[in-house]
Amino acid sequence: MSAEDVLPPDTMEIEKRAAEWVADRRNAEDWTAERQTELDAWLARSLAHRIAYLRIDATWNRTDRLAALRRPMRAQTPREHQRKLPRARIAAVFGLAVVSGIFATNYMLAPKGKLVETPKGGQERLTLVDGSHIELNTDTAIRIDYSENKRAITLLRGEAYFQVRHDAARPFSVAVTGHRIVDLGTKFVVRMAPKSFQVALLEGSARLENENGAQGRAIVLSPGDVAVATATATKVTRRPEHELTERLAWQHGAIVFHNQRLADAVAEFNRYGGPRLVLSGDIATRLKINGTFRTDGAADFAALTHEIFGLQIQRRDGAIFLTR
Amino acid sequence: MTNTEPDLDDVDPRIQGAVIAAPDVDAWFVREVLPLEAALMQYLQHNWRNKSDIADLRQDIYMRVYESALQGLPESPKAFVFTIARNLLIRRMRREQIIPFEAVSDFDALGTAIETPGPENTAIARDELRRLQQAVDRLPPRTREAFVMQQIEGLSRREIAERMGVSELTVKTHLRDAGRLLADMLYGEQPDNRRSS
Secondary structure (H helix, E strand, O other): OOHHHOOOOOHHHHHHHHHHHHHHHHOHHHOOHHHHHHHHHHHHHOHHHHHHHHHHHHHHHHHHHHHOOOOOOOOOOOOHHHOOOOHHHHHHHHHHOOOOOOEEEEEOOOOOOEEEEEOOOOOEEEEEOOOOEEEEOOOEEEEEEEOOOOEEEEEEEOEEEEEOOOOOOOOEEEEEOOEEEEEEEEEEEEEEOOOOEEEEEEEEEEEEEEOOOOHHHOEEEOOOEEEEEOOOOEEEEEOOHHHHHHHOHHHHOEEEEEEEEHHHHHHHHHHOOOOEEEEOOOOOOOOEEEEEEEOOOHHHHHHHHHHHHOOEEEEEOOEEEEEO | OOOOOOHHHOOOHHHOOOOOOOHHHHHHHHHHHHHHHHHHHHHHHHHOOOHHHHHHHHHHHHHHHHHHHHOOOOOOHHHHHHHHHHHHHHHHHHHHOOOOOHHHHOHHHHHHHOOOOOHHHOOOOHHHHHHHHHHHHOOOHHHHHHHHHHHHOOOOHHHHHHHHOOOHHHHHHHHHHHHHHHHHHHOOOOOOOOOOO
């Protein structure tokens, strides 16, 4: 090869540098406006830089879906602005934060009895001043009563994930249909159904009390416990870790099904708005669904039931009807 | 089918002037071009003897694709990418005179034979998740450890460094390598190139 034919030997170097930028940028705690300016300049210097960066960045983005199936964690990019930040920096950073699609809110001084709601298909992540996090799933409402000596949340409808900074002097509790979940240093998710609710405990421990009952009837939940409570009875089962984390796939815009009945899968999609799925006939009972879907993927899901199960799809009045 | 176009455009884009970038071209590139990488790599490996050049060739092709796309996004990304790849290979071969032209003449047969199911086009993500998992499993142990702690457990650099008992600089190196290796596995390899299962 003559000298002029030799490609610049720096392809590898550029790729390494690009991979460093991508990894650094996702490390939100150290990412500053100055670093962003440096990155912009580096990207503008050469198309080779830009392409190498796009490729590695897209790779990390793809692996975000993997994160959705493991245990819950701090938010990942592209929601990096929502990451836990040192308290002193929250105010400064929050002023600049640009979050696409999902809202991040910091309640520096949440007013008493503040109501927070999400619409169908919405999601919201709240950071309380003590560093606790609350994430609201679709169609959810909570009331926050936050004061010097108590942190009392009421779940009015829907589903919410709680990651609590324990403070014995200022207990954190979640009230839900006649029960109260009291944090003993914990991460848990609560989901309401018409006549019951479920609490799944991921880390730490929490006490589930029936507000009408005696203190002695309180149940202490450990990691892996899923309590299903109705007005009259509470049942606790221990579930494997992966199942619990899959319940939280919504935090990353995903739904995971394992041998789910078609009817239940359809109901799950309908929680998130989008075109409503309607089943007709007796097709619901036999078919089982496995897989991971986007929460806004109802139409794709319907198309798959056609391809895989041979169901007929009809779109009418903004809904999708599935029939034999 | 030899290439008769003159080599007037045969200037390495890396030595050209200011970079024009457009967000829609970025998005198009990630959505349409990157998923073709496995097929492109297979094509390059078939047609280029010196394997150590392939990463450079790929990068070169990507730059030409990006630059051309700035003039307007093509209707068929696949034909677009492979035409650019073929033209580039032909020019290189002509110069180096080590591989006969015929080596690339089967492009059309090869190009259409390669199925490229982009992960973004797959509604059901189960295969994609398995693929991601397997790619992570194939990372070198320490690199995987750092990657999992950052990406899956959401730990900070400092926390990762503490847990691994290494410096933050070492963590940074592991994360850098993870991105590069995963890019090669997730974009550069055919999905059915699975080591396990």
